Amino acid sequence: MSVDTAREKFQAYLAQQGLRVTNQRLAIFDAAFAQKEHFTAEQLLTRARAIDDSVSRATVYRTLPLMTGSNILREVDIGSGEKFYMPAGTGGTQVAQVVCVDCDKIFEISAPFMEWYGSTVSLKLGLKPVSQRLQVSAQCIAFRSAGRCPNRLKK
Amino acid sequence: MSVDTAREKFQAYLAQQGLRVTNQRLAIFDAAFAQKEHFTAEQLLTRARAIDDSVSRATVYRTLPLMTGSNILREVDIGSGEKFYMPAGTGGTQVAQVVCVDCDKIFEISAPFMEWYGSTVSLKLGLKPVSQRLQVSAQCIAFRSAGRCPNRLKK
DNA sequence: TTTCTTGCAAAGGTTTTGCAGACCC
DNA sequence: GGGTCTGCAAAACCTTTGCAAGAAA
Numbered sequence: 001m002s003v004d005t006a007r008e009k010f011q012a013y014l015a016q017q018g019l020r021v022t023n024q025r026l027a028i029f030d031a032a033f034a035q036k037e038h039f040t041a042e043q044l045l046t047r048a049r050a051i052d053d054s055v056s057r058a059t060v061y062r063t064l065p066l067m068t069g070s071n072i073l074r075e076v077d078i079g080s081g082e083k084f085y086m087p088a089g090t091g092g093t094q095v096a097q098v099v100c101v102d103c104d105k106i107f108e109i110s111a112p113f114m115e116w117y118g119s120t121v122s123l124k125l126g127l128k129p130v131s132q133r134l135q136v137s138a139q140c141i142a143f144r145s146a147g148r149c150p151n152r153l154k155k
Numbered sequence: 156m157s158v159d160t161a162r163e164k165f166q167a168y169l170a171q172q173g174l175r176v177t178n179q180r181l182a183i184f185d186a187a188f189a190q191k192e193h194f195t196a197e198q199l200l201t202r203a204r205a206i207d208d209s210v211s212r213a214t215v216y217r218t219l220p221l222m223t224g225s226n227i228l229r230e231v232d233i234g235s236g237e238k239f240y241m242p243a244g245t246g247g248t249q250v251a252q253v254v255c256v257d258c259d260k261i262f263e264i265s266a267p268f269m270e271w272y273g274s275t276v277s278l279k280l281g282l283k284p285v286s287q288r289l290q291v292s293a294q295c296i297a298f299r300s301a302g303r304c305p306n307r308l309k310k
Numbered sequence: 311t312t313t314c315t316t317g318c319a320a321a322g323g324t325t326t327t328g329c330a331g332a333c334c335c
Numbered sequence: 336g337g338g339t340c341t342g343c344a345a346a347a348c349c350t351t352t353g354c355a356a357g358a359a360a
Contacts, residue, residue, distance in 0.1 A: 056317045061350060079232035098276055101285055109279055118291045121251050125262050127293035134289045138282040211342045216325060237324060
């Protein structure tokens with residue numbers, strides 16, 4: 001999905017919800033799509049402020065659900081306190097996250113079989129699956145050779 | 156794994172780390188193994204206090220990592236603000252969580268096929284998988300028939 | 311004018327931590 | 336004594352929310 005397509009989807013979503021396309025929302029959108037890495041709300045705030053310094057933290061947090069709601073952004077929760085976001089890839093595809101145990105770097109990998117996992121598991125319980133996520137903790141290459149990741153953040 | 160086995164593992168872990176087996180730690184252990192449901196830190200505190208009312212919240216939070224570290228407790232993060240815990244089942248087995256979208260009830264189910272996924276990841280990314288979890292959001296039976304779960308907690 | 315937006319600051323909820331006293335070896 | 340452990344309260348952390356001012360329709 002191109003940035004322009006995403007912007008259209010975002011604006012259409014806002015319109016449909018009776019919401020307005022403001023400069024702040026656009027700045028946040030542009031900041032989010034300025035690069036392809038995972039980012040946190042705080043990082044998004046910093047980048048959005050570089051575009052429009054009137055953007056506040058509150059507005060970032062209020063805009064994030066609008067972007068995930070319009071399916072242009074995907075939320076990734078690796079259970080580390082803060083949530084990560086990234087531009088949603090082309091529709092439909094199931095994605096799994098692989099997180100390095102040391103540096104918390106997030107790799108993403110296509111996992112088309114995940115859908116089958118979810119149905120199998122849900123069927124056993126008589127539940128109807130809505131969504132699913134597969135997360136793998138792993139040791140990245142740097143960690144295995146050096147015993148520690150170069151871009152490690154933790155203590 | 157029986158409660159007694161778990162207690163032995165826990166005490167062995169403490170000894171090995173040069174830590175002490177205190178009344179508070181044992182009360183927290185007993186509270187955790189008193190039942191098989193998922194529980195939160197706060198619920199654990201309440202139950203531990205019923206056993207030994209000198210147990211503080213701080214000690215509960217300090218003891219939880221000791222119990223997960225000794226592999227007698229498993230941490231389950233469904234991305235809902237608070238973490239859940241439950242006694243670890245018999246080793247090795249891969250487990251998936253199915254969470255009801257409405258009441259947040261957590262079902263657990265054995266998912267042996269997940270193991271296969273680990274090798275896939277290794278091959279594609281050159282990473283060494285450590286653990287993996289599959290979480291499925293689903294609608295439980297009560298929700299589908301009533302449009303709302305009886306034990307729902309959210310607003 | 312009516313509705314939607316915003317920034318600020320305060321509040322929210324869970325988890326962590328500094329500290330002084332208590333405890334065990 | 337030297338190390339560990341504890342409760343308390345405060346702090347840290349990310350996120351949400353109340354509010355009054357502001358902007359758009």
